[in-house]
Amino acid sequence: MPEPCVVVIEDEPQIRLFLRAALTGQGYRLFETGTGEDGLVEVASRQPDVVIVDLGLPDIDGLEVIARLREWSTVPIIVLSARGQEQDKIKALDAGADDYLSKPFGIGELLARMRVALRHRAHVDRDSAESTLTVGDLHIDLGRRRVLIQGAEVHLTPIEYRLLATLVRHAGKVITHRRLLHEVWGPNAGDQSHYLRVYMAHLRRKLEKDSARPRHLVTEPGVGYRLLTE
Amino acid sequence: MPEPCVVVIEDEPQIRLFLRAALTGQGYRLFETGTGEDGLVEVASRQPDVVIVDLGLPDIDGLEVIARLREWSTVPIIVLSARGQEQDKIKALDAGADDYLSKPFGIGELLARMRVALRHRAHVDRDSAESTLTVGDLHIDLGRRRVLIQGAEVHLTPIEYRLLATLVRHAGKVITHRRLLHEVWGPNAGDQSHYLRVYMAHLRRKLEKDSARPRHLVTEPGVGYRLLTE
DNA sequence: GCCTCATGTCAAGAAACGGTCAAGATCGAG
DNA sequence: CTCGATCTTGACCGTTTCTTGACATGAGGC
16 A cells, blocks of 8 residues: 555644654655544545544534544544543544544554554455456456456466466566576475476466467576566 | 344453443343453354453463454454553554553443444445355355255255355355365364365255356365355 | 577376265254 | 264375476577
């Protein structure tokens, strides 16, 4: 995940300063607003990975900010509040917040709870995201562990698949014999590059029309192999 | 969601009493254990909707309980702890916990945070898996815990059902032997892939017309099994 | 042309893997 | 306690997959 994005809705300048220092230091992309109304707009336009909101805002009640966010967004919401009463926490959490920290809080704890929130989001995303590659008539779906050639499923043995998957993960780039052996046969494979020749032959027989003139799995003599991406 | 199920891993009798009163009063189905090892087994067998774990257990460190749960389960974990140091919180959250309450805590807050956890789970479940799946003549209703083949109900034993349910939850994708064993037999199953063979045979006999040529439950040699969705 | 090195092809034995059956062991209900 | 259902475990067998060796091919240097 490149640079998770955070919207902070907080009016106290001191806390904003504090958050800005901590969060940018951790590599977060940070957007700040001082009012609830602005905050709602900011979340809508930035589509952040997590929202931090103070309950004591000058314009709208923090609880209402949460409720209005929840009408259309499932972004994780972490509440900061000067009030530590149990009733306040319950109301905020039931309004749709995911976590609640009473001031004063440690920055380490906030960061840890943000990591929890990001983990949740990542989890939801992972299932929907698919890592798949299509090159000409060859289609590889790493998520489902399937390989299609001209729409027909090809059965690969575990080693064949691991070899192909390694090439796919570095598609377009050369991978050395050494590296392939290491990733497919494990660290004790040494320099048995014989294995590679045998299995590249297997893959070509299954995936290439003319295995003497490979269009996908090409040899880089003396170096390694490469999966062409065009 | 009918009667959410909670596993409590806690050794202090006083707190157990407290939790029991509060949670059963709210309509939770409650299972308690006093040690980490028992807790892991209990979570595996009960498949709860949320887990509450105390960090100060007599046998294993609470952090390790969390880490070992996270090897195979994504169930929400709420940590209770007598220690309120920031470092403790950070470690537990980074180990995979979803929330952290320092004792003494209010029961209302705990209940609110449990509602948050259940909300998350409902969300993830809804996204990743329909509660009912129909493929050809096979119909599976996870909500009602019923399996129909050509409209006729099939009786499955608990393990058979859990195995099928795990495959359904990841329908279309390959699930490794290791993962299936973890999710069905619990964390101590090791690599007894023998179990899998026996039970896949049972399922096929009940669900496939020709168990030698399965149309739903297919083997991915050397890797795992897959429930076909087409 | 001929030699050599890196690579590709083929096939056979060995090893691992998965499917099946059935005999104990265990558990829970009556 | 007894019975039946369910789970665990062991043995067996056929098949797939991996490893290994022998040999073929082909490009580049002499």
